[in-house]
Structures are given as C-alpha cells and as structure tokens.
Amino acid sequence: MIKLLWAMDENNLIGNDNRLPWHLKAELQHFKTTTIGQTILFGRLTYEGIGTPLPNRKTLVLTTQQNYVVNHPDVKIVNDLKGIISFYQKNLTEDIYICGGKKIYEATLPYADELIISYIKGIYVGDTYFPTFDLTEFTLIKSIKFEQFVIKYYKRKEHN
Template sequence: MIIMIAAVAQNNALGKNNELVWHLPNDFKRFKTLTSGHHIIMGRKTFESFPKPLPNRTHIVITRQKNYHPEGCIIADSIEKAIASCPENEDAFIIGGGEIYALGMPLADALEITCVHHDFEADAFFPEINTTDWKVTSEEAHSKDDKHLYDYTYLTYHRK
C-alpha cells in the first residue's frame, strides 16, 4: 500500500523555509512508529532538511539532479520510479514535501494525517483532500498541553 503521511495545518500548511512551523513530539513518535522498517519516499529538499538519514528506514529520494547520490539512498527521477523501487506487497510511505505530495495524491491508497488545529504562514502546502475520493476511517483527537502548543487530530483516510 502507498501511504502519504504528513502533519498538516488547518490551512494546509506544511512548513516554511524547508522546516516545520510547529513542534508536536507525539506526532514525531507516531511518524517513527508508522514508518520504521519501511521505504520512505521524499523529495531532495525534504531529505536535506534531516540532520542525518532516519534510522531503520530505506530512503528513496526524488530529484532531477543527475549527479545527486547521497550515501545509502535510492535515487529516482519520478514518483512512479520511486514507487517502483519499493517492494511489492509492503507498505511504503510518501513523506513530502509539498510537490511530492501533489504528485503522490493520485497514486496513494491511504493518508495518515496529523491535522494541526491552527493556521500558519507557510511556503509549502499539502494538496486538498477531496472527500469524494477519500473517507476518514480513523480519528483520534488530542488537546494541547505543556509539550504541544496546538490541538491536533490523527486522521486516517482510505481511498473510496
């Protein structure tokens, strides 16, 4: 299954200047739990935003740069080639950024969204989730607390 995973603000904001604009420790834990042991597909800028490759995951980086070969990564020049690099019958996760999510939306089977209940100024956005194509199959709300400045909800969508 191809799963897109993202933390998305109410206004579909993802981040600004290649960084997240909020800090939700529980969302990081959920991301790690869901993606560990799997292939993760991302754009070059998303990959370069990490201090180091994420442990226990196979990184597939989509780039048009011909001489881009970070150690230990699979390189693809299209979303289709990135998906084809993943083992069949195993979950693979598309993890961003905005352009890659837009390319992945028609190819995804499921969405794992953390909806951050706030609007943010951003330069990267998640594509609109068309409710004629997607159905919420799981929902788990969380209130802000001393470690989380914003209310947030985990939403799982499956293609109708």
C-alpha cells in the same frame, strides 16, 4: 500500498523553509512509529531540510539531479517517480510512505491508497501548503485525538 503521510495546520500549511512550522513531540513520535521499518519517500529539498537519514527506515530521495549523492546505506537516490508508483501499485505486500514535500504530494495523490493526516490545531507561519485534494474519494477509517492535533486515517474508496 501507497500511503501519503503528512501534518498540516488549519490553513493546510505543511512547511516553512523546508522544515515543519511546529515542534510537537507527540506528532513526531507518531511519524516515527508509523514509518519505522518502512520505506519512505522524500523529495530532495524535504530530505535536505531534515538534514540526516532517519534511522531504521529505507529512504528514497527523489530528485531530478542526476549526480546527486547521499553516502548512506539506508538512502537511495531515485529519479523515476513513475517507476516507484508502478512498483508499489503492483506489490501489494510492500508499503511506501510518501512524506513530502509539496511537489511529491501533488504527483502521488492520484495514486494514494491511504492518507494519514495529522490535523494540527491552530494557524502557523510558513511558505508551503498542501495541494488541493478531494477527500470525498476517501473513507475515514480511524481517528485518534491528541491535545494539539488529530490523526485521521483514510482509505481510497473502491471504484465500481
């Protein structure tokens, strides 16, 4: 299954200089809990914004740079997004969590089986917004409220 996971403010802001515009401990804990032991995919700039491999996860870093290298056993550099999408569409027992940035979200939204969105309360300052998408293609399956944000889980509607 292909799952997109992100946090955005009330204006759909998701980033500022390849970092999160906010620091919410509970939201970071949600990200960690959701992705621990999973495969996650970042674009190169988002990965570099984090600055270090995230522990206990298999990380794929998508880049067009053919000679890009990260020397870490849990990090794999990939250049073929179509191949990754195809693998996870066919492999129903394995999940991949798409974790940004904007270009990666744009490219993978049409293939998303599930969306996990943290709606951050308030308006922040930043430079990167989540691409426009159609939530009517998804069904809300669960919602969890926190003081500073709400996590909503969506599943793609079945096509008849």
